[in-house]
Amino acid sequence: MATIAGLPATSVEPVLVLLRAMEMAVLGGSWLEPRREFPLGIRLVRLVARDDEMLGIEEQTEPGQWAEQVDRALAETLEQISACRRVGLPMSEDRVYEFQVATVQPCALESEVLVMERESDVENAAHSGWRVLCGTQHHHEEESFVNLSDVIAAWPAAKQFLMLPRGADVIFQPPSAPGMPFFAEFSYQGQALNSGDLIQFPEPDEIPWVRGALLQVDAGQWQTGAGRLVGLPDVVAKVSDPVAAEAAGHWIGWVLDDIQQRISQDGFRYTAGQTIHCGARTLRVIERFDGTIGLEERIAGGSWSEQVDNTLREQWQQRQILKSLGAPEEWLQFPADDQTAMFSECVTETSPALRWTRLPQVDDAQFSGWRLTCPQDHDHGAERVCALWGLTELFPFLIPFLALPPLISVTIDIPDGDAAARFDIQMHGVEFLPEQGSYLDGLNRTAIQR
Secondary structure, three states: OOOOOOOOOOOOHHHHHHHHHHHHHHHOOOOOOOOOEEEEOOEEEEEEEOOOOOEEEEEEEEOOEEEOOOHHHHHHHHHHHHHHHHHOOOOOOOOOOOOOEEEEOHHHHHOOOEEEEEOOOOOOOOEEEEEEEEOOOOOOOOOEEEEHHHHHHHOHHHHHHOOOOOOEEEEEOOOOOOOOOEEEEEEEOOEEOHHHOOEEEOOOOOOOOOOOOOEEEEOOEEEOOOHHHHOOOOEEEEOOOHHHHHHHOOOOHHHHHHHHHHHHHHOOOOOOOOEEEEOOEEEEEEEOOOOOEEEEEEOHHHOEEOOOHHHHHHHHHHHHHHHHHOOOHHHOOOOOOOOEEEEEOOOOOOOOEEEEEEOOOOOOOOEEEEEEEOOOOOOOOOEEEEEHHHHHHHOHHHHHHOOOOOOEEEEEEOOOOOOOOEEEEEEOOEEEOOOOOOHHHHHOOOOOOO
């Protein structure tokens, strides 16, 4: 039995090949027993006895530590297959194993540029054929033999290139942290590949590193990491409230993930004066004293402050409303706070009840679709138009509902005193009841402060 302990891989074919080889060995009369080792990619996995009298497969997760799983070996194998595909070279016909050695220049450990060469004429079976060289111009230290497992530990990004065939060369600048993007140059038998163009790893369309490449540079302060890799200024997001800063680390990707992707994938340069829509908020781009780019949001009174506190908190609230209703992610349809909303003449700050309705999509791109009236059956008077941010500043209890889709209506009963408010949500005449204990259920037990 092979166990994948983490998230399911996109392909488990290498594991199925291994299991099939074991099956054929048994059918051929071989006896499989615990601690017997088998290759899976460049790694060795081994059999382990299970409580259910079956045999499992375990791999080494840390030096000297084994776990019943094949996650690491499988993930690395798929990375190596992908690297060969993207470079346009076949997988090596000669097996490469972690216990083989590579020739390494010790000064490569401190080098900003790494050169990996796979030699064609190495006859020693214990040698993988790989040389790892320092790409910096200086007097190099004498080469020594190092296990491939130690090469991987020193340069994690290098492991995905280990199944390139003999004659392949790779030049790259190792990323400062695992998972961060970097660019590599390839050649084969002395000829440049891909017209000499650099190839980005990981593959830009996948961008699995985006969240992992966000850096917390200070308390309540996060920064993209892709800019310095491509010669563009990085973007900083600050959370001013020290209490909120701890939770904000789980949400900061709502602000910075798309920004990180545009910098790295599109080469987009953020400059002062630009605006960005994030959730239902508008953020304004500013220059910072250290050469990075900052983000400021509108605060009370229409002024601006370098922070994203409200942006994160309000988007969390809006997502919690959907979760309270059991609604799908597709329901999230954020307006922009610089779009307009309509409100009826009969609506005042002291209205005991309000109806907050999102109209079907209209041709006016400046209109958010939101309309505020009272629920009474009477002439509501003339309708006025104002910026959405201005209306929600007067009625902040409307903010959690901003991302609900068109054709939805929220009726808000606001009793006097400390009695709890009531939020009734309907679409096409059907009422949506919040799940017990949910965020919306809690709102229905809370008095509105005006």
